[in-house]
Amino acid sequence: MLKKKLSIFVAFTLISATVAIPYIPANAANLNINVSIDTTQDKTPISQLIYGGNWDFNDASITSKRLGGNRMTGYNWENNFSSAGSDWQHSSDTFLLSNGNVPKEQWSQPASVITTFHDQNQAENIPYSLVTLQAAGYVSADSKGTVSETEAAPSARWKEVKFNKGSDLSLTPDTTDGNVYMDELLNFLTNKYGSASTPMGIKAYAIDNEPALWPHTHARIHPNQPTCSEILNKNVELSKVVKKLDPAAEIYGAVLYGFGAYNDFQTAPDWESVKGSYKWFLDYYLDNMKKSSDLEEKRLLDVLDLHWYPEAQGGGLRITTNDTANIDCNKARLQAPRTLWDTTYKEDSWIAQWFSQFLPIIPNIKSSIDKYYSGTKLAFTEYSYGADNHITGGIAQADVLGIFGKYGVYAANIWGGGPYTASGFNLYRNYDTKGSKYGDTNVKCDTSDIANSSVYASIVGSSDNKLHIVVMNKSYDSAANFNFTINSKSSYKTGSVWGFDSSSSTITQRTGISAITGNKFTYTLPALSAYHIVLEGSPVAPTISLSGYINPSVTSANPSIKAGFKVEIPGTTFGTATDGSGFFKIDNVPSKTSSYNVQISKAGYLARIISNVSGSTNSQLGSKDVSLEIWAGDVPINGKSDGVINMTDIVEIAKCFNSIKGAQDFNASCDFNLDDAINMSDVISIAKHFNATSGSYK
Numbered sequence: 001m002l003k004k005k006l007s008i009f010v011a012f013t014l015i016s017a018t019v020a021i022p023y024i025p026a027n028a029a030n031l032n033i034n035v036s037i038d039t040t041q042d043k044t045p046i047s048q049l050i051y052g053g054n055w056d057f058n059d060a061s062i063t064s065k066r067l068g069g070n071r072m073t074g075y076n077w078e079n080n081f082s083s084a085g086s087d088w089q090h091s092s093d094t095f096l097l098s099n100g101n102v103p104k105e106q107w108s109q110p111a112s113v114i115t116t117f118h119d120q121n122q123a124e125n126i127p128y129s130l131v132t133l134q135a136a137g138y139v140s141a142d143s144k145g146t147v148s149e150t151e152a153a154p155s156a157r158w159k160e161v162k163f164n165k166g167s168d169l170s171l172t173p174d175t176t177d178g179n180v181y182m183d184e185l186l187n188f189l190t191n192k193y194g195s196a197s198t199p200m201g202i203k204a205y206a207i208d209n210e211p212a213l214w215p216h217t218h219a220r221i222h223p224n225q226p227t228c229s230e231i232l233n234k235n236v237e238l239s240k241v242v243k244k245l246d247p248a249a250e251i252y253g254a255v256l257y258g259f260g261a262y263n264d265f266q267t268a269p270d271w272e273s274v275k276g277s278y279k280w281f282l283d284y285y286l287d288n289m290k291k292s293s294d295l296e297e298k299r300l301l302d303v304l305d306l307h308w309y310p311e312a313q314g315g316g317l318r319i320t321t322n323d324t325a326n327i328d329c330n331k332a333r334l335q336a337p338r339t340l341w342d343t344t345y346k347e348d349s350w351i352a353q354w355f356s357q358f359l360p361i362i363p364n365i366k367s368s369i370d371k372y373y374s375g376t377k378l379a380f381t382e383y384s385y386g387a388d389n390h391i392t393g394g395i396a397q398a399d400v401l402g403i404f405g406k407y408g409v410y411a412a413n414i415w416g417g418g419p420y421t422a423s424g425f426n427l428y429r430n431y432d433t434k435g436s437k438y439g440d441t442n443v444k445c446d447t448s449d450i451a452n453s454s455v456y457a458s459i460v461g462s463s464d465n466k467l468h469i470v471v472m473n474k475s476y477d478s479a480a481n482f483n484f485t486i487n488s489k490s491s492y493k494t495g496s497v498w499g500f501d502s503s504s505s506t507i508t509q510r511t512g513i514s515a516i517t518g519n520k521f522t523y524t525l526p527a528l529s530a531y532h533i534v535l536e537g538s539p540v541a542p543t544i545s546l547s548g549y550i551n552p553s554v555t556s557a558n559p560s561i562k563a564g565f566k567v568e569i570p571g572t573t574f575g576t577a578t579d580g581s582g583f584f585k586i587d588n589v590p591s592k593t594s595s596y597n598v599q600i601s602k603a604g605y606l607a608r609i610i611s612n613v614s615g616s617t618n619s620q621l622g623s624k625d626v627s628l629e630i631w632a633g634d635v636p637i638n639g640k641s642d643g644v645i646n647m648t649d650i651v652e653i654a655k656c657f658n659s660i661k662g663a664q665d666f667n668a669s670c671d672f673n674l675d676d677a678i679n680m681s682d683v684i685s686i687a688k689h690f691n692a693t694s695g696s697y698k
């Protein structure tokens, strides 16, 4: 269950490798995929730290950088030597200095690997540095190469790491004693750069790296399998050191390598004894970090830091590979990001086979956080979906970044990177090569075809005048017509489009979109492509709706008695009529700061005017239970009512008294109770509000 991780060295050599792109037939019929977007719903901030890396690669525009990996476990900040562990012959050497481009004259300066890393980030305008601290127990004493098994710590080849020095902290650490102190390192870094709350400060520290794997990766430093309680204790104690010296710095822990560590800390020796009712190790870790934080009265864990190298396979091959000759593996790579969020998806992996109750993985992790240490952020500081130089790697990368943004991941750092994965980043970060970016507020976006497409939408801040859509056609064979329907406070007219596809990793501008009407349009993507659509619009004038219920003053057996009352806004063209339940609703009334009047009328009834109806909010004028009563009795004469119920109206009834429908003298306006006869019951209707005028309504 160990992951196959590239060493930093191997990863660097792979960056320049090229892989042929297979021929993709495009003769299949187009897919039709419906996408609905609502810029008024599911609005959540997208953390900009999800676009992070572990190093610079290609032209990827990244927002944070991590100094981590296996090498940092054995890093001695006093002399800058480090141990490769099992990645390369358990060699203690100067790799981090040479690999980190530390100027030779600084090789013997304290922490120059860290300071060079941070200085480079500052120079590249990468504002967020995440630096790994040492907690395994020992770090390299020298750069004399391979450490044999008999020289495993403790031996002269190692210095012991202590979190607290217990005496005055020095800016020039003693390289001749047997110890390396973490509080002295924090003191050195905050002295040089200021605290994390200042612009130059290092923003975050991780509690070592992948501790569950130490007996494998660093058998000379920590040959025994760590226990749950050991790692918990080390996280608490080292975090306390950081929080004391740099309270604003964020703590990342426990930097777990993968699911085997999330689950039972790689079958830790004490797991069964501490498990209790915990679902998995993450629960134990979060719960106990919270308890320790409560004791300290400060948060000791800011970010739950996990690594995620998908175990999903296709065609018998794990999708994290850079070998792209296996089409089934490539296709599985395109689906693998669904394991992060999709409850309906089951990947081909041992996790899905044996531990499906923990999938999809992000919602399960978040529910543990909510249950045991609410407010803790989530980071994946190492992950890779493979195929750094293949279209499927580029699409998977773009998909994963969309998912991280949509599902509230706080930070993420790709391990690896190549031309196509760089384009997966730049589709969000620099799609036009002029620094234009995807929005920072996620909005609701759903596709009708999860298998063949992924679509994400965002706006900038709270304004939806500009709508960013990242859309992927994951079909290997078919172009796809994407039919977009958008609900928005803006009306979109045109769109510009950028993207990459199987022909090249370079993001280029594509055919634009013009003459959008009704916030609907269709756009076709070729098979295996990822595009960024930017729609430009202007605000739609806001509108309100006015609704309510009326009730005639007449008792009637006729079910239509409440229907057909005209409801109008005098002086406008807006109006409607009541339905059989007396309900009315006028939509799309222009919002205004002043008020509206609403008039309700029907032949034979005394018109009622509701004044001072808000012009800026939706109003309901009367409910089903407490409805607006409309009084019968104002009979129109020559088509006109006079706004008062009086003798004139009685006279009008007298003219047709005792007539029935069809008779020559029958006047429908006088048949208030709709029984097709004009008689005493209609006269009684008048009597109820005799002498009332339109002003008599209250």
Ligand SMILES: [Ca+2]
Pocket (backbone or CB within 6 Å): 078, 173, 174, 175, 176, 177, 178, 179, 180, 181
């Ligand atoms: Ca020392």
Ligand SMILES: [Ca+2]
Pocket (backbone or CB within 6 Å): 633, 634, 635, 641, 642, 643, 644, 645, 646, 648, 649
């Ligand atoms: Ca009248």
Ligand SMILES: [Ca+2]
Pocket (backbone or CB within 6 Å): 670, 671, 672, 673, 674, 675, 676, 677, 678, 679, 681, 682
């Ligand atoms: Ca009647």
